[in-house]
Every structure is written in C-alpha cells, then in structure tokens.
Amino acid sequence: MGKREELVIYMRYSNYFMPTYKEVPSEAEVISHQLMLRAGMIRKLTSGIYTYLPAGLRSIKKVENIIREEMNRAGAIELLMPAVQPGELWQESGRWEYYGRELLRFKDRHNRDTCLGPTHEEVITDLVRKEIQSYKQMPVNFYQIQTKFRDEIRPRFGLMRGREFIMKDAYSFDADEAGANRSYEAMYEAYSRIFQRCGLKFRAVEADTGAIGGSYSHEFMVLAETGEDQMINCTKCDYAANLERAEIKGEEGLPGPDNIPMKPLKKMYTPDIKTVEEVTSFLDISEDQLIKTLIVVADNEMVAALVRGDHELNEAKLKNLLDAQVIELASPEQVAEATSAPIGFAGPVDLKIKMVADLAIQGMKNFVTGGNRNDLHLKNVNMGRDFNVERFGDIRMITSRDSCARCGEEIRFGRGIEVGHVFKLGTKYSQALKAIFLDDQGKESPIIMGCYGIGVGRTVAAAIEQNHDKDGIIFPIPVSPFEVTILPLQMHDAAVVDAAEKIYKELIAHHIDVLLDDRDERAGVKFKDADLVGIPVRVTVGSRGAKEGQVEIKLRSQPESINVPIGEASAFVRDKVKKLYDSLK
C-alpha cells in the first residue's frame, strides 16, 4: 500500500465511520452475520444486498489483495469483464434456458435480452475465441475480482449467501489435457495458499460439477458447524467429498449369492400404508428388505429410480448417471400417470418407464416393493424374474454406516462453508461458443478450459464464523480491517494522549494498519468496541501507566496482557504483528 500519509487522518476513530451495535439485530441468524452488522462492517440495503461500510470494505480488500498476490504468483492475469451481458451469448452457450431463475434477465431500451452476470464463462470464452487462434498463445489464465449477481431463491446469512456478491473468478485455457491439468493443479495450489494465508481451517473436497458443467472439481470448504454444505472425510486417508459427490463402494455393490432361493411372488393388501416406516412395520420387515421406487422427471422423460428402503436417493448422482440436464421428483399427477397408483405404491414390476437401480440393490432377494395399484404391495419380488432395470449405478446418499470409497476405513461427517471452487471444464463452452485453435500440426481443436471461483465476502464471513467468542470477532490478522488498535483511555490526560499519539505515528510510519480510538468515550466503551471488531493487537494507554511510562499490550486471541515502556511499544507491537502473520505461512 502506498500513500500512507493520506490514510493517517482516516485512522482516527473520531474521523472514521464504524457504527457499532450493542444489541443483536433480529434479522441476523448466524454469528458472522450478527457480528458484521454489530461491528459496523455491513448494512443491508434489501434482501441479499449489502453496503460494505468502511471497516467491512477494508476486510474485503485485504482478502482481495491476498487473492491477487497468489493468482499473480500462479501466473494468472487480471482483467475486468462487464457485469451486464447480452442474452445472445447465453443463448449461444445454451445456458439462457438452463441456468434457471437465478439469472436476472431484463430487456434494454432496444428490447434486447440482457442479463446481470452470475458468472463469466460466456464472456471470457467470447473474448478468447476472438483473440486466441494458436496453441502458441496458450496456456493462459485470466481472472477478475468483480461483483456478481445471482437472484437467489432465498438469500440468507448476510454475506454468506447474498444475491449481489464479490467474487474472484478465473478461467484457464489450454491446448491439451496435460496443460489443462497443470492449470488446474496451479489453481488448486494457489487456493490452498490463499485460504492458509487468510487464517482459515479448510479442506478441499471432491465435488459435483452442478450447473456450470464440466468433468472434475474440488470445493474448498471452511470447516464450520453453521456451514450450509455437508461433507464427509475419511478418518484414515485424505479422501474428502461433499455429500452430493461422496462415492460409495462396498461389498453390497457386488451381486449377492445365488444360493438363496427365490420365493413365490405374493400380493399384500396394504390399505393406506405408504411410507417406508408404515410398510416395514405393517409387514414386520426391516427397511433394508424394502425397495423404494422413486419417479423422477429427467429432461422431460419419466424415470424410475430404485433404492433400498433405508437409503436416500442422491439426485446429483442420478442426474449424472442419466446424463440429464435437469432432474426433479415427479409430481403426484405424473406418478399416477406412470404407475397408475397414488404416491406410495410405486414398484418396478410391470412398470413401463425406464428404470435404474442403486448398486446396493444388486444382491437383494425376495424383497418388498409397491404394487403399482392403490393399497397394494408385493412381497418376494426378485430381479430378473419379476422385472429388469436398464442399468445399475451409485445413486444414493452416503450414510454413516458406509466406509471410505478409497481405503475402506471409517468416514466422518462434517459441515463447511464453500469459499472456493475449482472446475476442470473441458470443452463444454469452447465447443458451444466455437473457441477453436490450431495446434502444432495445423489441426483445429476446441480450447480446453478450467474455471475457478472464490467468494470474497463469503471468505470474510467464514473467517468470522471460525474465529469469534462471546465478545465479538477474533480476526486472523490478514483479514482484519486493522492490524492494531490504540486505546487512550483518558482523552483529557495529556500524558495519555501524547503517548498514544507517539505510538500511533510510529506505527503509521512503519506501515502498520492502526486505528487510534481518540473518541471521548469511557474506557468500557472502547474496550467493548475493540473486542467486538476483533482487531488482533490492542495497545491500551491509561493514566496510571502513562505516568510510569508504560502501556499495556494485548492480543485479541489471548487473555493476558503485558506492560511495555512507551518507547518500546512500537517495536514490540510490530514484532507481534509480524509473528501473527508468520504463524499463517
């Protein structure tokens, strides 16, 4: 940072703007949201849309700068794309229809379809197809830090899930698979460094690729109980995945022993018995002797998905297995149409639509299913004899009884906040938008892409979620709006004010971000605010100490404080600051 002198005046609390709340605003549910409001970092304008107040903006900028440094170090090049985008491009990529209602669309004065960019694959690919023709121009990786807009169904948790938010997005372009993999690895490494430097406890987990599409991806999850995403990790090896993606591999996936004889099929009268619980208790069987038949609509085609009674369907996995764009559970009317029975009585026997089954079902014999007729279930149903499925696949949610898909050891469930996501996109967008290059043989191929996002505001929120106590935020120093705060407790005592000013000026001269709380407030108020905002290093200057030439230095993260002579305070503080940074390397 340059121009330190200009900042000096702004770092006096009396000239600053950091309006704090004593009370918890009722609208805030999670701790990071409450604390950011209370600490005067953000204010809401409307649902999911926030103003970053000066202190909040400082934190945001700190994260942005860390991202910038690491992206640049990884060889990515910064640019800035427009927030407003022509619908035409989205129609060309096919996402105008598939992106859904989060894409905020409107018409300009010429009645042209227009949208606010929720992401920038289309725009960057359009740029690249116009500018890059040869393998010699690659690899290249462009990134930007920019405001995105996604018209979320339900914004919540402050900056954690806003509609308007700041995101770093990067897009890599390579001439071959090996290069694309290197680009991906470089971003994976950069992300690890970024979150490490932000002082976050995080984990990279394998993830589903979702609406953006593509072939391979990792999510960077900040570990937090209040996280919106569930994930699993192996207690032994380093396998970790989000719940949608978590693979299941076990002996149950193998065909069962052939020596269990098939019993004759039996019809069971089950009046108004619909749910798995009702059926199993009515027929006195365990849940794993039952097969659930779930009817879904995959790209307008009805498909039946079979999973064991005690298992849950994983729609993301099913979507991938079926290679579908959109998948949703069928409505009661659609279920009735497909099974000629109300919901609760669907079964695979004599079902006319496409059927796929979970791997866990392969070994099952003599199980119970719905009978495709009101109040009817079937007992002793067997695959092969009574019905056949088109294919088997891993289409269920992982459970705590499952073991690690890689090494077979125990897995653990946890929650996290997704702060970053890296995708290997492949050629999905380059093909759709015709971003073609000539290789060294003079042959045309689509460029191989990757895309890489980081939620900047979400990263700040996640840091707070992970670092706070009953008094407020305990900022990791790289993310804190200020590195140091000085509290002169008696503004009418010249010795106190002089000592505080002296230390303040010395720290400024040494390029430390310091906030001097020169308000004419009582000591308690200054302490409470300093704790609430979570500035990592606190210098307290009181009358008694000043008379003896001492000030008190305390870390926000530690309970104890230490007295230091006024003349040594600046050097002592700078050393503390350095150590706090060093601890995150």
Add this chain to the structure above:
RNA sequence: CGGGGCGUGGCGCAGUCUGGUAGCGCACCUGCUUUGGGAGCAGGGUGUCGGAGGUUCAAAUCCUCUCGCCCCGACCA
C-alpha cells in the same frame, strides 16, 4: 413457489385479542457529577404505527388489497 411469522422513533421491543390523546429499554442532544470493561442524575428531541382503500363519532388496533422483511422447505457457487 409452498408453509409459518413480522412490519410501531436509529436499534431491540410492548401496545393489536377487547377501537378512545402512541409507550418502554438502548441510542441521540443539553447540563452537572463520573472516568480501566457498554456510567449516574436531571432535562430534551425523535414517530406519515410499511402503504392504499374501507368500516366507525373515533383505527396502530377491525375489514380488504398491496409492498417489504425474516424463518422452514424445494433450489444453488
């Protein structure tokens, strides 16, 4: 989009059922005292009761419509 809830001073809320001059705490302003963990006393200002329409002698309160926000669900980086 479905279900639930809430809109009363800057913030947190009471008052609404049972209509009758709009209140409390915090914050804010003035004065005095106080002064190392969100001070005390005294005085003061602060409201289109989300908006529109209706019922009524009279509406924050009852009725209709509408807007906004929050929570749960589906969905999603």
